[in-house]
Amino acid sequence: MTAARSIGGTILEVDAVSLAFGGVKALTEVSFDVREHEIRAIIGPNGAGKSSMLNVINGVYRPQRGTITFRGVPRHGMNPYDAASSGIARTFQNIALFKGMSVLDNIMTGRNLRMKASFLEQAIWIGRARREELDNRARVEAIIDFLEIQHIRRTPVGRLAYGLQKRVELARALAAEPALLLLDEPMAGMNVEEKQDMCRFILDVNAEFGTTIVLIEHDMGVVMDICDRIVVLDYGRKIGDGAADEIRGNQAVIDAYLGVAH
Amino acid sequence: MQFFFEVLIGGLLSGVMYSLVALGFVLIYKASGVFNFAQGTMVFFAALTFVGLTEHGLSFWMALPATLVVMVLLGLAIERAVLRPLVNQPQISLFMATIGLSFLLEGLAQIVWGTSVRGLDIGVADEPIGWIADRFGLNISKFDLVAALIAAVLVAALAFFFSRTRIGRALRAVADDHQAALAVGIPLQQIWGIVWAVAGAVALVAGLLWGARNGVQFALTFVALKALPVLMLGGLESVPGAIVGGLIIGASEKLAEVYLGPMVGGGIEGWFPYVLALVVLLFRPEGLFGEKIIRRV
Numbered sequence A: 001m002t003a004a005r006s007i008g009g010t011i012l013e014v015d016a017v018s019l020a021f022g023g024v025k026a027l028t029e030v031s032f033d034v035r036e037h038e039i040r041a042i043i044g045p046n047g048a049g050k051s052s053m054l055n056v057i058n059g060v061y062r063p064q065r066g067t068i069t070f071r072g073v074p075r076h077g078m079n080p081y082d083a084a085s086s087g088i089a090r091t092f093q094n095i096a097l098f099k100g101m102s103v104l105d106n107i108m109t110g111r112n113l114r115m116k117a118s119f120l121e122q123a124i125w126i127g128r129a130r131r132e133e134l135d136n137r138a139r140v141e142a143i144i145d146f147l148e149i150q151h152i153r154r155t156p157v158g159r160l161a162y163g164l165q166k167r168v169e170l171a172r173a174l175a176a177e178p179a180l181l182l183l184d185e186p187m188a189g190m191n192v193e194e195k196q197d198m199c200r201f202i203l204d205v206n207a208e209f210g211t212t213i214v215l216i217e218h219d220m221g222v223v224m225d226i227c228d229r230i231v232v233l234d235y236g237r238k239i240g241d242g243a244a245d246e247i248r249g250n251q252a253v254i255d256a257y258l259g260v261a262h
Numbered sequence B: 001m002q003f004f005f006e007v008l009i010g011g012l013l014s015g016v017m018y019s020l021v022a023l024g025f026v027l028i029y030k031a032s033g034v035f036n037f038a039q040g041t042m043v044f045f046a047a048l049t050f051v052g053l054t055e056h057g058l059s060f061w062m063a064l065p066a067t068l069v070v071m072v073l074l075g076l077a078i079e080r081a082v083l084r085p086l087v088n089q090p091q092i093s094l095f096m097a098t099i100g101l102s103f104l105l106e107g108l109a110q111i112v113w114g115t116s117v118r119g120l121d122i123g124v125a126d127e128p129i130g131w132i133a134d135r136f137g138l139n140i141s142k143f144d145l146v147a148a149l150i151a152a153v154l155v156a157a158l159a160f161f162f163s164r165t166r167i168g169r170a171l172r173a174v175a176d177d178h179q180a181a182l183a184v185g186i187p188l189q190q191i192w193g194i195v196w197a198v199a200g201a202v203a204l205v206a207g208l209l210w211g212a213r214n215g216v217q218f219a220l221t222f223v224a225l226k227a228l229p230v231l232m233l234g235g236l237e238s239v240p241g242a243i244v245g246g247l248i249i250g251a252s253e254k255l256a257e258v259y260l261g262p263m264v265g266g267g268i269e270g271w272f273p274y275v276l277a278l279v280v281l282l283f284r285p286e287g288l289f290g291e292k293i294i295r296r297v
Helices: A050-057 A080-085 A103-109 A119-124 A127-146 A162-175 A192-209 A220-226 A244-248 A251-258 B002-032 B039-055 B060-086 B091-113 B130-136 B142-164 B166-176 B178-183 B188-214 B218-234 B239-264 B272-283
Strands: A010-021 A024-035 A039-043 A065-070 A073-075 A088-091 A180-184 A212-216 A229-234 A237-242
Touching: A010 A050, A010 A212, A024 A039, A024 A050, A024 A065, A024 A212, A024 A229, A024 A237, A039 A050, A039 A192, A039 A220, A050 A180, A050 A212, A080 A088, A080 B178, A088 A162, A103 A127, A103 A162, A103 B166, A119 A127, A119 B166, A127 A162, A162 A180, A162 A192, A192 A212, A192 A220, A220 A244, A229 A244, A229 A251, A237 A244, A237 A251, B002 B039, B002 B142, B002 B166, B002 B188, B002 B218, B002 B239, B039 B060, B039 B091, B039 B188, B039 B218, B060 B091, B060 B188, B091 B218, B142 B166, B142 B188, B142 B239, B166 B178, B166 B188, B178 B188, B188 B218, B218 B239, B218 B272, B239 B272
Parallel strands: A039 A212, A039 A229, A088 A180, A180 A212
Antiparallel strands: A010 A024, A010 A065, A065 A073, A229 A237
């Protein structure tokens, strides 16, 4: 992989996390770690608990048992707002953009936590509010260039094709300059070209900004190509963890995907 | 022709007053998806509080900030006590809650300040402006013109605030998708608090202008009914829509009254705006400036 980045220490530690909705066990005793600057994949058949795992990391769900430690701080009772302010950004499986707003405004909302001017300063548009707006606009323009979406800057997001919407959502997440970026099926529903573009962007983001990325993906080819290490879930349990080659040879993983004779 | 322009301009200026009331609805609808039935009552509440304070000896410039503080606190209290407990409930529950709220506020205002009709003087006379009458031969009310200017400044400021600042963007983001807004780190409750406070302040401006024109009395709550066709016409979530909608309604109802009224025996000013709004709805269900409903199949 790229020589520029070097994988650092553990940034996120998931320890024995269990999550149940009533009687349905979504996750059972799942543990894994994510190291700084790496691209980590979570894979598994449908209903394996991948999205639940992401939602736990991001604070949408609170696990009944287990701990999550992010940048050395154990988290308890975290909500998505806390997650965002501690440096975790994400995209959603079903795209959660602000459909009526332009691409530019959508991405600017990603910088919300970076802007500090008070309500009154903004109401009368003085000093800090004005400067801040311009500074942040410049940052956002850089991201727009980076993801090659200059031409749709002013278009309301709801009018864009699916693949482009996914790219805008990535841009909004990047705008927050996150320490950890969670991507929930970034390539779902895309055609081959769009997938290739998205792969390139994910690798570029990782290489250029050193952003740690955790992604969920169904396309095995993609996962094996771009990820450093892979966690495999099945029925809410971890059944494999390691580099692509190890996962390929893991019998439990092969069984989970291909089925096994009983 | 001169008469036509007089009617037109008079209509446009009173239309701005409708916009002002409609704006209060738009603000809250835009940020929280709640159609605030109590907006008309808030206008009444603001006017009555202002008049009540001046009757207790406060000067205009003392009563104004005092009432502003009351309205902002009222807005924050409504968000905190009525809407926050209802988060994630169906729209209709929130709407019903605001209906209840409007009765509560009506009663409360009249318990505190009494039910008698009062006059409200903001120091601008409702008389023709001399030099316009001399030069163009048009009778334009000074009061209408000042009221329209105040409303225009307020609308411009709010439109700018919505499109060019972090909080404005956050407001729109929250209105669009709560889950996504939380994930990018927008504090929902703070944003809602701000919206209600701003809506309270807008109600104050509308209350002063309408109170000065019609007198401060219970019927002031009905100005909200005038805002409904404006909202239908302009679109519920558009600040520019509220202003253009107000202008169209104001001008067309006055022109209709003067030119069509005699044919049907007069009195069409009251219902003409609704018919106009319904016709627009036939062609553009989201209103002239509402956010386009985009559906992907």
